[in-house]
Amino acid sequence: MMLAVNQTHRPDLTSWVASANEPQTDFPIQNLPLGVFQRPGDDHSPRVGVAIGDQIVDMAACLDAGLFDGPALVAAEACAAPTLNHLMSTDQATQSALREQLSNLLRQDDQRSVGNQPLVARFLVPMTEATLLLPVAVGDYSDFYASLEHATNVGSMFRPDNPLLPNYKYVPIGYHGRASSIVASGTSIQRPHGQTRDQPAMEPTYGPCKALDYEVEVGIFVGAGNMLGEPVPIATATEHIFGLCLLNDWSARDIQSWEYQPLGPFLAKSFATTLSPWVVTLEALAPFRGPVAQRPLGDPRPLDYLTSPADQQLGAIDLTLEVFLASHRMREAGQPSLRLSRSNFKKLYWTMAQMLTHHTSNGCNIRPGDLLGSGTVSGAAKDERGCLLELTWRGAEPLTLPDGELRRFLEDGDEIVMHGYCERPGTRRIGFGECRGIIRGGRSVGYNC
Amino acid sequence: MMLAVNQTHRPDLTSWVASANEPQTDFPIQNLPLGVFQRPGDDHSPRVGVAIGDQIVDMAACLDAGLFDGPALVAAEACAAPTLNHLMSTDQATQSALREQLSNLLRQDDQRSVGNQPLVARFLVPMTEATLLLPVAVGDYSDFYASLEHATNVGSMFRPDNPLLPNYKYVPIGYHGRASSIVASGTSIQRPHGQTRDQPAMEPTYGPCKALDYEVEVGIFVGAGNMLGEPVPIATATEHIFGLCLLNDWSARDIQSWEYQPLGPFLAKSFATTLSPWVVTLEALAPFRGPVAQRPLGDPRPLDYLTSPADQQLGAIDLTLEVFLASHRMREAGQPSLRLSRSNFKKLYWTMAQMLTHHTSNGCNIRPGDLLGSGTVSGAAKDERGCLLELTWRGAEPLTLPDGELRRFLEDGDEIVMHGYCERPGTRRIGFGECRGIIRGGRSVGYNC
Numbered sequence: 001m002m003l004a005v006n007q008t009h010r011p012d013l014t015s016w017v018a019s020a021n022e023p024q025t026d027f028p029i030q031n032l033p034l035g036v037f038q039r040p041g042d043d044h045s046p047r048v049g050v051a052i053g054d055q056i057v058d059m060a061a062c063l064d065a066g067l068f069d070g071p072a073l074v075a076a077e078a079c080a081a082p083t084l085n086h087l088m089s090t091d092q093a094t095q096s097a098l099r100e101q102l103s104n105l106l107r108q109d110d111q112r113s114v115g116n117q118p119l120v121a122r123f124l125v126p127m128t129e130a131t132l133l134l135p136v137a138v139g140d141y142s143d144f145y146a147s148l149e150h151a152t153n154v155g156s157m158f159r160p161d162n163p164l165l166p167n168y169k170y171v172p173i174g175y176h177g178r179a180s181s182i183v184a185s186g187t188s189i190q191r192p193h194g195q196t197r198d199q200p201a202m203e204p205t206y207g208p209c210k211a212l213d214y215e216v217e218v219g220i221f222v223g224a225g226n227m228l229g230e231p232v233p234i235a236t237a238t239e240h241i242f243g244l245c246l247l248n249d250w251s252a253r254d255i256q257s258w259e260y261q262p263l264g265p266f267l268a269k270s271f272a273t274t275l276s277p278w279v280v281t282l283e284a285l286a287p288f289r290g291p292v293a294q295r296p297l298g299d300p301r302p303l304d305y306l307t308s309p310a311d312q313q314l315g316a317i318d319l320t321l322e323v324f325l326a327s328h329r330m331r332e333a334g335q336p337s338l339r340l341s342r343s344n345f346k347k348l349y350w351t352m353a354q355m356l357t358h359h360t361s362n363g364c365n366i367r368p369g370d371l372l373g374s375g376t377v378s379g380a381a382k383d384e385r386g387c388l389l390e391l392t393w394r395g396a397e398p399l400t401l402p403d404g405e406l407r408r409f410l411e412d413g414d415e416i417v418m419h420g421y422c423e424r425p426g427t428r429r430i431g432f433g434e435c436r437g438i439i440r441g442g443r444s445v446g447y448n449c
Numbered sequence: 450m451m452l453a454v455n456q457t458h459r460p461d462l463t464s465w466v467a468s469a470n471e472p473q474t475d476f477p478i479q480n481l482p483l484g485v486f487q488r489p490g491d492d493h494s495p496r497v498g499v500a501i502g503d504q505i506v507d508m509a510a511c512l513d514a515g516l517f518d519g520p521a522l523v524a525a526e527a528c529a530a531p532t533l534n535h536l537m538s539t540d541q542a543t544q545s546a547l548r549e550q551l552s553n554l555l556r557q558d559d560q561r562s563v564g565n566q567p568l569v570a571r572f573l574v575p576m577t578e579a580t581l582l583l584p585v586a587v588g589d590y591s592d593f594y595a596s597l598e599h600a601t602n603v604g605s606m607f608r609p610d611n612p613l614l615p616n617y618k619y620v621p622i623g624y625h626g627r628a629s630s631i632v633a634s635g636t637s638i639q640r641p642h643g644q645t646r647d648q649p650a651m652e653p654t655y656g657p658c659k660a661l662d663y664e665v666e667v668g669i670f671v672g673a674g675n676m677l678g679e680p681v682p683i684a685t686a687t688e689h690i691f692g693l694c695l696l697n698d699w700s701a702r703d704i705q706s707w708e709y710q711p712l713g714p715f716l717a718k719s720f721a722t723t724l725s726p727w728v729v730t731l732e733a734l735a736p737f738r739g740p741v742a743q744r745p746l747g748d749p750r751p752l753d754y755l756t757s758p759a760d761q762q763l764g765a766i767d768l769t770l771e772v773f774l775a776s777h778r779m780r781e782a783g784q785p786s787l788r789l790s791r792s793n794f795k796k797l798y799w800t801m802a803q804m805l806t807h808h809t810s811n812g813c814n815i816r817p818g819d820l821l822g823s824g825t826v827s828g829a830a831k832d833e834r835g836c837l838l839e840l841t842w843r844g845a846e847p848l849t850l851p852d853g854e855l856r857r858f859l860e861d862g863d864e865i866v867m868h869g870y871c872e873r874p875g876t877r878r879i880g881f882g883e884c885r886g887i888i889r890g891g892r893s894v895g896y897n898c
Contacts, residue, residue, distance in 0.1 A: 264713020
């Protein structure tokens with residue numbers, strides 16, 4: 001199998017890039033995630049890079065220097081572009097060859113790297129000097145709802161008489177999202193305006209959102225696509241997954257509750273979605289794949305088209321997700337941010353393969369660079385709830401911040417930072433970097449409201 | 450106002466392209482819709498063209514021959530591309546200048562056209578020899594629900610106790626659609642498979658859709674975009690509309706009814722959406738714009754952000770939509786197709802400007818080439834119902850075809866053809882061409898169901 005654990009995952013590998021060997025780095029040599037950055041200096045054209053420690057490898061520069069050959073060269077040539085879409089359209093064997101050659105070039109002890117080391121060192125850009133951009137031009141973005149706990153919690157608030165609908169345990173529920181408003185980590189998020197109705201007896205009004213929320217999700221990038229009319233079988237679904245990132249599905253709860261019937265969330269979600277800049281490849285995550293948790297007793301088996309032994313065996317990824325909040329006042333006072341939740345991607349009710357296969361099961365085509373959101377990753381415990389809606393139970397149980405401020409929903413100036421990492425005894429930590437955004441109030445004058 | 454009636458609309462204008470002067474043509478010189486085509490012969494690269502009678506003007510060839518100048522030259526240069534996206538990103542004054550020069554080049558009586566006529570004639574491609582492609586690379590596709598009659602009919606079938614939800618008369622309801630599976634007219638449509646549940650007491654199953662339907666809609670192409678966070682005010686919304694096409698929102702009703710709660714339609718719609726090939730510009734439609742129909746007595750006024758006097762005065766477009774069905778047996782027997790409905794775009798509850806402004810009212814950005822669907826255009830009369838779900842009342846009242854076949858929903862081999870046209874005494878007919886698709890059964894072997 002292409003994405004099995006191999007020598008690039010060996011925990012004893014170290015890099016001549018010293019920062020990659022620090023225990024808490026997100027980007028050891030075992031990770032090698034891909035992104036798009038702008039270099040300091042005059043040339044600000046977007047370039048594909050690979051994270052190693054606190055440095056970025058400039059892929060086009062390495063390519064020009066002739067550092068790749070064989071299938072890896074094909075992949076490296078696909079990196080000479082302003083997005084990862086070309087690379088994502090290559091097959092996993094090609095991508096894997098690139099990973100292997102990059103690993104060799106960056107290894108401390110590799111004979112082949114010794115000669116090239118001074119050359120590669122010239123093509124490193126310090127992360128602190130680079131601007132990280134959106135890694136992909138997303139064609140279509142679809143968002144799922146794969147956490148049973150999240151669906152149950154939200155359902156019991158919006159439909160107390162009917163929290164979990166009868167389709168949930170059969171259908172990996174999802175909906176189409178908005179691709180145009182996907183932004184890179186660090187982009188400030190303007191508080192959306194929208195139509196809301198406070199009470200059923202009142203007229204709705206248009207104004208600033210009063211229940212702004214985040215949702216911690218995993219973003220799944222499609223690699224190889226399929227032809228329209230040809231579903232992807234569950235057995236080969238992961239061959240269509242390039243890699244993962246962190247995703248903040250900003251949500252306007254008051255807009256959502258008024259607009260969402262009967263066609264689902266629309267403007268409650270489409271004002272912004274933030275992605276972390278580094279795409280961690282599925283191959284880098286191979287050591288952290290494991291068996292899917294048993295479904296609760298009495299739950300139905302997934303239908304045959306959503307079942308494969310390999311997916312049951314390796315479909316869960318042990319990926320920890322953490323969400324931190326720092327208010328404007330906390331940042332001004334130099335206080336550390338508050339961790340709001342820690343949950344795990346492996347506990348979802350549906351696997352990535354099931355989501356992808358279901359998405360194509362009607363014949364729908366997916367294309368390289370398409371994005372699937374996992375849905376909010378919540379767990380059973382209160383500190384595993386992946387959004388404020390759940391954490392404050394729709395505002396009924398406000399959070400108290402370390403400086404005494406109360407939070408029902410997000411206030412202007414609040415910053416949300418998400419982290420994700422895979423860690424297990426005997427492996428190096430594979431991190432996702434961060435997914436960051438600050439809420440900005442106000443709006444330019446002149447708009448008719 | 451940029452898109453007012455001007456000399457290019459004069460009903461007495463005729464073209465030296467004789468077929469453009471026939472009374473029943475969709476493409477008189479007053480229309481000049483844009484599309485993308487492949488020429489016969491060796492060079493199959495997609496090219497922008499303009500329809501005139503039964504011919505296509507090859508825009509890149511005209512550009513190369515130096516036939517444009519001034520602002521029209523800017524627009525013509527934007528046509529030297531495989532899609533209309535570049536042209537759509539120019540402003541309406543630029544686009545209008547191109548229309549004026551094209552009109553002059555094709556006019557029978559114009560001094561300027563006399564010298565150029567032999568040259569332009571060389572750049573005409575007969576429609577019968579060309580292949581018409583998708584005119585636009587659609588970034589995001591959003592689908593609305595703007596017919597009160599359609600929403601009421603569908604609601605009363607899916608939610609008999611609650612047909613029209615309380616938000617409908619305040620919110621131009623819409624949802625995100627799938628861009629990847631948008632196909633050009635003439636593409637055959639494979640019957641989707643999906644998960645359905647026949648009875649609440651039964652387990653769901655996965656298999657071919659048993660309730661396949663079409664929906665007749667108008668597609669609205671976005672021209673100039675907006676910046677993320679900056680809503681488009683209603684007063685200037687039409688400045689962001691490039692033009693219209695016909696849209697068939699193929700729908701799998703059995704998949705839809707099982708999957709759609711709580712996040713809306715997903716796989717019931719994403720297997721295919723067909724567009725007519727010619728984009729009729731908003732300017733060509735200027736003579737057919739008129740006042741919006743009064744809302745039923747007692748209905749609320751739209752909120753301020755959705756109200757403008759100009760939109761009330763000119764927001765309705767008198768565009769007739771017709772849907773025809775021909776079964777495989779009917780076509781084999783040489784029988785004419787059956788008209789299923791005739792409805793009118795002007796009767797919608799929400800205008801294009803209201804849909805577009807609402808879409809951006811939360812700060813969501815729209816981009817040139819984005820597509821808005823109007824939602825099924827139905828009317829109050831039975832023969833104005835724009836889909837089989839309504840026409841056969843979810844199969845309860847099957848249609849009888851001329852050869853005696855019964856139809857509840859679409860069968861394999863059924864062909865749906867949509868036509869659209871604007872007609873009014875004292876004007877030339879502005880047609881949309883056709884939006885065509887045949888249902889194809891079966892599926893390639895090897896898929897796990």
